[in-house]
Amino acid sequence: MKKKNRNVAIIGSGMSKFSSHREEVNQPELIHEAVVEALEDAHLTMDDVDCVLHGNMELFEMVHQPDMWHVLGTGAWGKPGVRLTTGGTTGATLACAADNLVASGLHDVVLAIGFEKLEEGHATGGITNMADPLWGRSLQTGALTGTAAQKLIEQFGEERAKNAAIKMRIIMDEHAMRNEKAHRRLRLDRKYMKQIATQTPPLVGELRMIHMCSQSDGACAVIFASEDKVAQLGANPAWVVDHETVHREETLIFNSGKSTHRVAAERLYARNGITDPIHQIDVFEMYDPSAWWGVDWLGDFLLCESDEHVKMVENDQIAIEGEFPLNPSGGVQASNPIGATALVRVAEAAMQVVARRANTRCRVM
Template structure:
């Protein structure tokens, strides 16, 4: 696959996240972005002069501003520096991390800052997504990012009652996590005894996908600073190492065939390749935390099977037994995940930022208990794109 080991280790040395919200009338785009940039610089103890290169990204058409990286120089600090813009839809944040990691690993730059953002309140999200489809055919048919395909499949395989209950259990676990994260956009304080009520009464969007299952539309930004090993150790007391990342996508077609599991998804393909080349036999045993790009509760539930290479109903049981809770066997999204917070161009980057905070041990109230050494973060976008990022506490792999 043309994969080579890195030239040199790359560490995350600074992290910044804004508070996420759907009401940011008080700032324009560069001002909002700057909140994350300032935090990341302060977190690393660096000044803007220490940054060699800025990588900027969001998903176009949501704010209806083109080449925002130019205007945003006011907030990113890219003035006079090398700068790149990357945009790959929902995976943008993961691609930003991959890009920054490659730029440092290659030796091109020693210190790179990646900045992802979205200000969804400024545009029309569903209209924007629909406009990305093929204008001659799919624009007429596409329903934004909403789909009930995952629900259809999980229900067909495990039955209505079990599937619906598992999806809502997943949803409530994510809300319980979001309530611990002060940056989270939506935290409803849902209770376990609301499951039946929500299954019956949350407004339906498409098929069995209900409003409560679906991710929010958020405003916010995330910035991460990457440095090569020597500098990383100097800058940070606890740099988090980007061990590996993989991007998998396939041609732009929606699969409405309703052919069932096992089918080869980009998630499963990416996971298999990544674990294989890093010698990981049992990902459930290996990873201490997983920040998943879960745009809906149905997808989150279904994708657990792909990411952990599980068979049968193992992924459903993980949720039913609440093993994915913050203090469970395999904590998933202690941050509350994407259902609680989705500023699209920043979302996948927040997964990496949050997994890195868990490894540093300074995530605050939503810190996973115990020692966190190995983290996994996923990105999702388009008609099936996957970026997986592996983070480590030590460089002993």
């Protein structure tokens, strides 16, 4: 693995409360909640921050170059900054960028802010605008598809696949019940697994309302600092060891070739000496926009070759008390302010690392 120009750590994070209804704040005010909490968490003031990163999707709120208006909440006045946006991955891209900007030596303390206020637009309409206007826009149904369910049903049989998806959904809800910031905290009861699965409306194929992530308003702010700064501030760091970004060609077919999740995981593991991810990783915060994708992608990220990931769901290994806690925050199925969501994963993972401290390794993708 290439050596970083200098080491980078996360020294604080903050989040707004996630909800479908945050009418009591406007966009900069929502961001401000997360920024203030992050600064307090890191025991810093805005004067200590020397770069502000911003990311969200313009067409969700219909604000062009929103980092301009949002300066009122981000605190970027008089400071350097960069705006990056890559879709659902935006928050993770912000974390990669913050890592790069601190490691580069250009900045010592970088505040990364992911944001979305989905109630102010039409989320499914906004996602549908991803499709090429010439060939997919009249067909796409936002991020809703039944193809992940089809794939799992084909791989593992209908009953086992359906049970795994709803089991994952319930575990994620149990985790969300422990997280006051989470948007959907439904108090789902394992006793009623079968009913929960069938009593919510179908959206697309076997993807039902209960399986799908929420549409949330929310902001997340994470503070990254150089090794020198960490020492100087006496901060409690979660070191950012490495990151990897993998894209794919422009098609809207699912399950084609090797998944980007698997490619990213393979590269990251190879560079960082991870040969047995299930045992070498203590906690995993994953972007799981639906329970079906959650089950499928878990297999990809952990490089499973057969049904190991399904078993991990079935035997509660992914529960917070299990051997491989997945999304102790409740994950994306509980809260999905899209531009903030992937940064929330990074923030949650960093909090876990800092709290557990001793000899912990954590990887986030």
